[in-house]
Amino acid sequence: MLSSLNADLHSHSTRSDGVLTPSALAERAKRNGVELWALTDHDEVSGIAEARAAAADLKMPFIAGVEVSVTWAGKTVHIVGLGIDENNADLKEGLRQTRSGRERRAHDIAAELEKAAGIRGAYEGAMQYVGNPDLISRSHFARFLVEKGVCKSVSDVFQHYLADGKPGFVAHRWAKLSDALGWIQQAGGVAVIAHPGRYDLSDVALTALMEEFKQLGGVAIETVTGSHTPDQYAQFHNIARRMQFDSSRGSDFHSPDDCEVDIGFLPALKPSATPVWHRWQQLL
Ligand code: AMP
Ligand code: MN
Ligand code: MN
Ligand code: MN
Numbered sequence: 001m002l003s004s005l006n007a008d009l010h011s012h013s014t015r016s017d018g019v020l021t022p023s024a025l026a027e028r029a030k031r032n033g034v035e036l037w038a039l040t041d042h043d044e045v046s047g048i049a050e051a052r053a054a055a056a057d058l059k060m061p062f063i064a065g066v067e068v069s070v071t072w073a074g075k076t077v078h079i080v081g082l083g084i085d086e087n088n089a090d091l092k093e094g095l096r097q098t099r100s101g102r103e104r105r106a107h108d109i110a111a112e113l114e115k116a117a118g119i120r121g122a123y124e125g126a127m128q129y130v131g132n133p134d135l136i137s138r139s140h141f142a143r144f145l146v147e148k149g150v151c152k153s154v155s156d157v158f159q160h161y162l163a164d165g166k167p168g169f170v171a172h173r174w175a176k177l178s179d180a181l182g183w184i185q186q187a188g189g190v191a192v193i194a195h196p197g198r199y200d201l202s203d204v205a206l207t208a209l210m211e212e213f214k215q216l217g218g219v220a221i222e223t224v225t226g227s228h229t230p231d232q233y234a235q236f237h238n239i240a241r242r243m244q245f246d247s248s249r250g251s252d253f254h255s256p257d258d259c260e261v262d263i264g265f266l267p268a269l270k271p272s273a274t275p276v277w278h279r280w281q282q283l284l
Pocket of ligand 4: 010
């Protein structure tokens with residue numbers, strides 16, 4: 001049955017804030033039994049060619065993806081694009097613009113960490129973990145702060161330093177929702193709301209987000225993701241059915257040392273879901 005396919009359509013490589021190269025990630029996905037894989041680096045598609053070639057060598061069906069950082073109603077929201085043409089000029093230019101503020105923000109985060117928490121050298125420290133100089137992320141700061149012994153785990157760093165309202169947080173303006181969907185659609189892909197249970201939005205605001213997303217042509221939401229609790233799998237399954245969204249499934253895997261769920265190790269979608277991968281059946 002299509003809904004029980006081991007699809008993992010959300011994962012990160014060293015081209016953004018993951019710790020495995022696209023090839024190593026492909027090998028891990030295959031070993032873990034993944035039957036359809038997407039690489040979805042943040043604001044970046046430079047790992048897709050390597051991922052596609054590695055997946056082909058392993059005979060593992062692959063679709064090209066990306067996770068676009070968006071600011072909606074003042075909050076950060078992530079939109080996954082699946083089945084994109086990574087060479088599309090509009091998409092590439094949009095992602096380049098979206099990445100462009102990260103360097104400045106990283107210096108500001110380091111300055112905040114020094115001013116508010118007395119932590120010095122965080123920019124250089126985070127840079128030691130960066131695989132792609134265009135893509136410095138809060139995850140790289142988190143790994144540095146764990147190495148320094150400031151916190152025990154990456155999630156502790158977010159809880160105490162890097163999340164909104166904490167001493168190392170720097171507000172940032174990402175892409176517009178309408179632009180993100182436009183780039184994904186121009187590139188022939190479909191848009192998916194990533195981990196909808198993770199946003200700091202009221203129920204009313206979350207519904208408004210999903211309605212606007214739908215109006216802009218968005219087709220799916222992640223229901224089974226490493227960021228959701230089992231209760232949230234059920235909650236978002238019901239929302240997807242009610243709002244006629246396809247369901248997507250993905251671990252959001254970044255690192256073997258620090259992950260909620262390993263790549264490929266998620267519960268199946270419920271049989272009554274419409275899996276977003278019904279669109280790529282020819283690959284299976
Ligand atoms: P950025 O795009 O630089 O703001 O970084 C966002 C990334 O930080 C996310 O994609 C996650 O990988 C990571 N992240 C955010 N919140 C948490 C958290 N609470 N625990 C662990 N990682 C987190
Ligand atoms: Mn990430
Ligand atoms: Mn995300
Ligand atoms: Mn992600």
